[in-house]
Amino acid sequence: MIDRRTFLIGGAGALASAWAGGRAWAAAPRWAPYADAMVVDGCGFIAGEDGAPGAALSAQLVDEARRSGLRVLQTTVGPVAQYEGAYEETVRSIGFWENEILAHPEVFMAVRNRADLDTARREKKLGVVYQFQDSAPIGEKLERVDDFHRLGVRTVQLTYNLRNLVGDGCLEPGNAGLSRFGHSLVERLNERRILVDLAHSGRRTAAEAIAASKAPVLISHTGCASLVERPRNKTDAELRAVADGGGVVGIYLMPFLRESGQTTAADVIRHLEHALKVCGEDHVGIGTDNLVSPVRLSEKYKQQHREAIRERRRLGISAAGESEEVYLFVPDLNTVDRFQTLAVLLSARGHSDARIGKILGGNFARVMGEVWG
Template identity: 75%
Template sequence: MTDRRSFLIQTALAGAGALVAGAAGPLRAATAAAEPRWAPFAEAMVVDACGFLGDDEAKVGDPLTPRLIADARASGLRVLQTTVGPVAQYEGAFEATVRDIAAWEDEIARRPDVFLAVRSGADLERARREKKLGVVYQFQDSAPIGEKLERIDDYHRLGLRTVQLTYNVRNLAGDGCLEPGDAGLSKFGHSLIERLNQRRILVDLAHSGRRTALEAIAASKSPVLISHTGCAALVERPRNKTDAELRACAQRGGVIGIYLMPFLRETGQPGAADVIRHLEHAIQVCGEDHVGIGTDNLVSAVKLTEAYKRDHAESIRERRKLGISAPGEAEDVYLYVEGLNAPSRFETLAALLSARGHSDARIGKILGGNFARVMAEVWG
C-alpha cells in the first residue's frame, strides 16, 4: 500500500506536554521501559479507527512486503479502518477509489491467513477470534461521492463502511476544520447523511468544521464517529474537537478516537504522556463507553532517517501550497509519538493506562471495544 502522508499528499496533488503535576514521573518511567505488557491483550478487541499499512519506500498499490506483514501481525490489531479514495479531489475520484479498493481486495485475497475483509459486526468478532487483521474501508473525504448519491450504493457493495464528510477544506457536504467561515453542513450534506444512514454506513466527523460536526451529529439517525482527533480543551488546534463536540458525539451514542499526531501538544514531538492526557480528558468528558484510538499513523515504526526528514519537510510544504496543511503541522515534527513508535503501540498504551489505575474493563473498551460496538450497531 503506502504511508499515510504520501497517500494524502498524492491524492490531493492529483486534483490540484507533560501530565498534571504528580503524574508525569511514573508515566515517563513506564514509557521508557521496554515494551510494557498488558495481560489481557491477546484476547482483546483492538481497533485502530484510522491507520495505514505501508512505508515510505512503497508506492500506492504496491503489494505489502514480508516486513509489513510481520508488523501487521505484531501489532495485535484486530481491526484496521484504512483510507481508500482521494481527498480534496473530485475529478477522477471515483476511478481512483475503485483502484484503491481493488488493490486492497487483491492483498486480502493473497493473504487470507493474515487479513479479513470486514463488512459486518460478525466479521469484527471473527477477526478477533481468528486473530486476523480485519480491514475496513473508509473515506477521509466525501469527494469520491461527488454529487451522485447513488454512488453510495455502489461503494457499499464494494465494501465501504465509513465516510468522513469533509477533509480540512470546504466540499459539497460542508466546511472542513480549516474554513474560517465555519458555515456548517450544506443542504447536500444533509441528504448525504440521510443516504449514509439508509445504507448503514458510518458517518465520520474527523477533520470537520466545528459547526459541521455539531449539525451532522444532530442530523444523523445513527451514532457517528470522530475517528481521529484530539481535545481542543488541552491544545487549541483546528484538528482537535471542543468538549461540546465530544459530548454531543457521546450523547448520541458515538465514539471519538484520540490520534497519535503533533496536535496533541503545543510544540515539539508528542510523547506517550500526551496521548494519555488526551485519552483521560476525553473519558472525563464523554465517559468510558465513548472513547477509543484512531492513530492516523502507520502500523509500522517510523524510521527517522535523513531521507524521511527530507521527504516529510517536502510533504508539509506541498500541503501548504494545496491549502490543506493544518496549524500544528511542522517540518521538524514527525508523524509518530515518542514511546509509541512501534507496531506494539496499542499494548504499550494499555499497559500505561493500567499503570495509571484504569481497570481492565475500561482499557478493553478504549483499545477497541467501543468502536466495535458502534460499528456492529450501524453495520448490522
C-alpha cells in the same frame, strides 16, 4: 499532491524503530489481556516503504500487521481534497486491498458487519475496514453510496480540511456547516448503514451532522481542543454531543496533542483521559492516523517530511500545528504493538482492565456492529 499518507508511506521503516538518539524498544511492556482484546485502530495505514502506488505489501509489512495485535484497522481508500478522478482512484484502492486480503488470508480479512468483527477477534486476524477521509469520491451522485457499500466501504468522513459539496472542513473560516446536499448524504449513509465520521470537519458541520444523523457517529481521529486549541481538535461540546448520540471519539497520535515540540505518550494519555472525563468510558477509542509499522527517522524521512509540509501549505490544506521540525509519530510509541504500550500506561494510572479494553477497541467495535448490523 503530496498528502500526509503519501509522506508516511515513504517514511515507513523496516524492523528498527529508532528515535533521534538511536533508542529502540528491545522488549515492549505487556498488558496481560492484550492477546484476547478487541483492538481497533479507528484510522491507520499499512503500506510499502517506497510509497509506490499499488506496490504489493512486503512480507515484513504483513508480518508487522500480524504482530501488531490489531483486530480491526479502518484504512483510507481514495484521495482527499480532490474531485477529479476520485471515484476511479477509490475503486483502484479498494481493488488493491481486495487483492492483499486474498493474498494473505492467514493475516487479513475483510470486515463488513458485526459477524466479521467477531470473526476477526476469534481467529486473531486483522480485519480491514474501508473508510473515506473525504466524501469527494461520492461527488454529487448519491447513488455512489450504494456502489461503495457494495464494494465494502463502511465509514465515510464527510469532509477533509477544506470546504466540499457536503460542508465546511476545519480550516474554513466561514464555518458554514452542512449543506443541503450534506444533509441528503447523511440520510443516505444512515439508510445504507454506513458510519458517519466527523474527523477534520468544521465546528458547525460536526454539530449539524451529529444532529442530522439517526445513527451514532464517529470522530475517528482527533484531539481535545480544551487542552490544545487546534483546528483538527474537537471542543468538549462536540465530544459530548458524539457521546450523547451513542458514538465514539478516537484520539490520534499526532503533533496536535501539544502546543509545540514532539508529541509523547504522556500527551496521548492526557487527551485520552480528558476525553474519558467528557464522554465517559463507553465513548472513547484510539485512531492513530499513523502507519501500523514503526517509522525509521532517517534523513530520507526528514526530507520527505519537509517537502510534504511545504506542499500541504501550498495547497492550503496544512493545519495549524504542522511543522517541518515535528514528525508525525510518537517516539515512545513507535513500535508495532503501540496499543499494548498504551494499555500498560493506562493500567499504571489506575484504569481497570475493563475500561482499557473499551478504549483499545471495544467501544469502536460496539458502534460499528450496531450501525453495520
